[in-house]
Amino acid sequence: MNRGIKYFFYGGILMILLLQIPQPERSNPPVTGDLQVSTEVQTILRKACYDCHSNETNWPWYSYINPIAWQVSHDVVEGRKHLNFSEWSSYEARKQYHVKGEIVDVLKEDEMPLQIYLIMHGEAELTQHEKQLIYTWADK
Numbered sequence: 001m002n003r004g005i006k007y008f009f010y011g012g013i014l015m016i017l018l019l020q021i022p023q024p025e026r027s028n029p030p031v032t033g034d035l036q037v038s039t040e041v042q043t044i045l046r047k048a049c050y051d052c053h054s055n056e057t058n059w060p061w062y063s064y065i066n067p068i069a070w071q072v073s074h075d076v077v078e079g080r081k082h083l084n085f086s087e088w089s090s091y092e093a094r095k096q097y098h099v100k101g102e103i104v105d106v107l108k109e110d111e112m113p114l115q116i117y118l119i120m121h122g123e124a125e126l127t128q129h130e131k132q133l134i135y136t137w138a139d140k
Helices: 003-019 039-048 068-082 085-090 093-108 115-120 128-139
Strands: none
Touching: 039 128, 093 128
16 A cells, blocks of 8 residues: 555544544433323324433434534434423423424424434334324323
């Protein structure tokens, strides 16, 4: 192998390894007030929403590989900021009502779950029947 190509190759490997050193935060704070819904709705929300919108995130293998790890961590932090099912009971009734409306809106617009999430989690894609169950719950 040409000496310059060899240095370029080893330098690239070194850069990839160094990129792995600063790892993002991956935590699951305690659940302080989980959502109380029917088992059916709970199952749907857990499979499609809880990884980003609860303190019960399942951190998959790729969430430990930079730069993907930073994006996954960012998505979870932002998701929890907007809606955290693990803190649902601490929300005032007015906020719960507002958030339910937002859930319906993003489902109707197919904005959630995020398409990038569905690439690795195809099971999180909701059927029309599952969406209807969530709409019914949100309408109460």
